[in-house]
Amino acid sequence: MWGKASILKEGHSLAPYSASVSVASAARPKVRIRGLRKVFRVRQRAVEALATVDLDVGSGEFVAIVGPSGCGKTTLLRILAGLETASDGEFSVERAAGRDLPLNSMVFQEQSIFPWMSVRDNVAFGLKARGVARRARYEAVLPMIRAIGLEGFEDALPHQLSGGMKQRVSLARAFANDPEILLMDEPFAALDEQTKLVMQAELLRIWEGASGRPGESATRKTVVYVTHSIDEAIVLADRVVVLSARPGRIKDQVDIAAIYARPRDVAAVRSSAPYGELFARIWRELRTEIAA
Amino acid sequence: MSAPARNASASVVSSWARPSRRTVERGLSILSPLVLLAIWEAGAIVGVVDTRFFPAPSTIFAALATLLQAGELQEHLLISLERIAVGFVLGAVPGIVLGLAIGLLPLVRAIVQPLVDATFPIPKIALLPMVIMLFGIGEGSKYAIIAIAVVFLVLINTEAGVRNIERIYLDVGRNYGASRLMFFTDIALPGALPMIMAGLKLGMGVALIIIVSAEFVGARNGIGYLIWNSWNTFQVDRMYAGLMVIALLGFASALLLAALERVLVPWRSAVRI
Numbered sequence: 307m308w309g310k311a312s313i314l315k316e317g318h319s320l321a322p323y324s325a326s327v328s329v330a331s332a333a334r335p336k337v338r339i340r341g342l343r344k345v346f347r348v349r350q351r352a353v354e355a356l357a358t359v360d361l362d363v364g365s366g367e368f369v370a371i372v373g374p375s376g377c378g379k380t381t382l383l384r385i386l387a388g389l390e391t392a393s394d395g396e397f398s399v400e401r402a403a404g405r406d407l408p409l410n411s412m413v414f415q416e417q418s419i420f421p422w423m424s425v426r427d428n429v430a431f432g433l434k435a436r437g438v439a440r441r442a443r444y445e446a447v448l449p450m451i452r453a454i455g456l457e458g459f460e461d462a463l464p465h466q467l468s469g470g471m472k473q474r475v476s477l478a479r480a481f482a483n484d485p486e487i488l489l490m491d492e493p494f495a496a497l498d499e500q501t502k503l504v505m506q507a508e509l510l511r512i513w514e515g516a517s518g519r520p521g522e523s524a525t526r527k528t529v530v531y532v533t534h535s536i537d538e539a540i541v542l543a544d545r546v547v548v549l550s551a552r553p554g555r556i557k558d559q560v561d562i563a564a565i566y567a568r569p570r571d572v573a574a575v576r577s578s579a580p581y582g583e584l585f586a587r588i589w590r591e592l593r594t595e596i597a598a
Numbered sequence: 599m600s601a602p603a604r605n606a607s608a609s610v611v612s613s614w615a616r617p618s619r620r621t622v623e624r625g626l627s628i629l630s631p632l633v634l635l636a637i638w639e640a641g642a643i644v645g646v647v648d649t650r651f652f653p654a655p656s657t658i659f660a661a662l663a664t665l666l667q668a669g670e671l672q673e674h675l676l677i678s679l680e681r682i683a684v685g686f687v688l689g690a691v692p693g694i695v696l697g698l699a700i701g702l703l704p705l706v707r708a709i710v711q712p713l714v715d716a717t718f719p720i721p722k723i724a725l726l727p728m729v730i731m732l733f734g735i736g737e738g739s740k741y742a743i744i745a746i747a748v749v750f751l752v753l754i755n756t757e758a759g760v761r762n763i764e765r766i767y768l769d770v771g772r773n774y775g776a777s778r779l780m781f782f783t784d785i786a787l788p789g790a791l792p793m794i795m796a797g798l799k800l801g802m803g804v805a806l807i808i809i810v811s812a813e814f815v816g817a818r819n820g821i822g823y824l825i826w827n828s829w830n831t832f833q834v835d836r837m838y839a840g841l842m843v844i845a846l847l848g849f850a851s852a853l854l855l856a857a858l859e860r861v862l863v864p865w866r867s868a869v870r871i
């Protein structure tokens with residue numbers, strides 16, 4: 307039942323990456339996914355979670371992947387995160403030249419901040435893993451903690467925080483790690499409607515650097531963002547990728563960046579004229595995939 | 599920036615309402631043994647309790663006072679406490695380390711697990727002759743027998759604690775590139791801490807049981823010796839005084855470990871409203 311031990315064993319081998327990492331050139335996309343497939347074997351039975359997926363994500367692009375629940379969205383992200391191996395196909399992540407950044411940081415769907423660590427230690431976890439000394443990493447995460455609205459809660463433990471605050475910590479942990487790409491798996495799905503609206507705007511503000519994000523990288527991070535919410539996808543992303551029901555494959559791609567400029571006002575997007583049209587188009591694609 | 603910060607402060611769980619409830623619980627915990635003693639005393643006075651076999655608590659406390667005045671009790675208590683403390687630490691530390699290793703490293707588990715499974719069911723007190731053979735009749739054998747009893751309980755609980763850590767935390771460790779050492783110190787150890795505490799509590803209880811038994815047969819001092827010697831010389835009130843001390847030790851050690859748990863596992867004790 308328990309494969310955790312092997313998790314540790316594989317902990318350092320970034321094998322799926324090291325083979326395919328290459329240094330940036332203008333022509334190549336940041337993330338390049340080719341023929342990626344995943345079949346889970348559960349007691350002789352094969353469950354195809356992901357049909358062949360081909361996808362390019364540009365450097366600094368925010369791509370949202372929408373699809374019905376169970377279509378393989380989490381599986382795709384876990385493969386990109388190196389937590390799962392693909393059954394077939396390959397992907398590569400382009401490294402920024404001259405930098406030695408971690409390849410990716412994931413914001414998980416479920417509650418994933420460590421209950422035994424303070425907010426500060428949670429946010430600084432990636433830096434600690436990279437061997438940054440305590441004082442230096444505490445100093446380094448301070449701007450991030452401030453930017454995401456956690457100032458004054460540095461020493462709080464997660465059980466003292468609300469659900470929204472916990473997700474802030476989770477986001478801050480990923481951003482503070484300053485990775486090549488950010489992977490986000492329905493980070494706000496568990497939040498109540500109002501908190502979700504606030505967090506979407508916060509995420510955009512930090513990612514777009516509208517507040518002058520004092521992070522290390524001056525450029526916007528490449529984001530692969532998974533959601534089942536059409537609204538969230540339109541509001542946040544440059545491009546929406548629509549997945550079919552399980553086994554997930556790409557049904558449609560919708561260019562949003564051409565319609566809404568950055569930095570974006572979430573409320574303005576929702577009340578704009580093209581919003582309804584975009585929503586309808588994506589919903590048409592999704593509706594047939596949902597077995598209600 | 600001020601808006602989310604204000605939101606945040608409003609959402610912090612207030613903790614000032616809790617102490618009063620905790621005080622009530624603690625008060626009840628102190629009250630329940632006192633009530634039992636009162637019933638016993640009343641029974642002895644009324645005559646429903648045969649005081650030849652069950653002396654009234656007041657008689658036992660009188661014997662306790664005599665033992666205290668003579669300085670006898672302190673001597674026995676101190677030596678027993680020393681044996682428990684040393685033996686407990688000698689068992690708990692390797693128990694935690696091994697438990698973490700078994701929980702995290704399949705290779706270590708493959709080697710150690712069958713040995714643990716085979717030796718755990720052996721009543722540890724039955725090992726006393728062997729332990730005395732190995733460590734002599736002195737303090738070494740007392741430390742060893744306690745350590746042996748404690749190590750199993752701590753190890754088994756620690757391992758279970760590691761195995762029950764939610765998978766997501768290990769995924770985070772992997773995704774953020776945590777080193778092997780960090781998996782131990784930052785994830786496995788704190789994640790298993792609630793179970794480790796449970797193991798320590800069980801271990802402490804067993805340490806008390808073991809030390810008394812060990813002092814019955816192989817010692818000239820200690821609370822166990824006091825009890826056994828009093829029984830042999832038919833000083834029943836002194837025997838009960840010894841038993842009372844053991845009971846108090848059990849009570850005190852439970853309080854101590856509960857306090858330790860509140861300090862070490864604050865995120866857990868807060869959930870247990």
Ligand SMILES: Nc1ncnc2c1ncn2[C@@H]1O[C@H](COP(=O)(O)OP(=O)(O)O)[C@@H](O)[C@H]1O
Binds near residue numbers: 373376
């Ligand atoms: N470890 C696993 N073992 C077996 N089946 C799995 C595993 N993980 C996911 N699946 C299956 O793969 C499919 C896709 O899951 P998932 O990627 O979590 O979907 P989504 O995130 O889109 O809701 C589901 O049918 C799920 O039951």
Ligand SMILES: [Mg+2]
Binds near residue numbers: 379380381415491
């Ligand atoms: Mg999912």
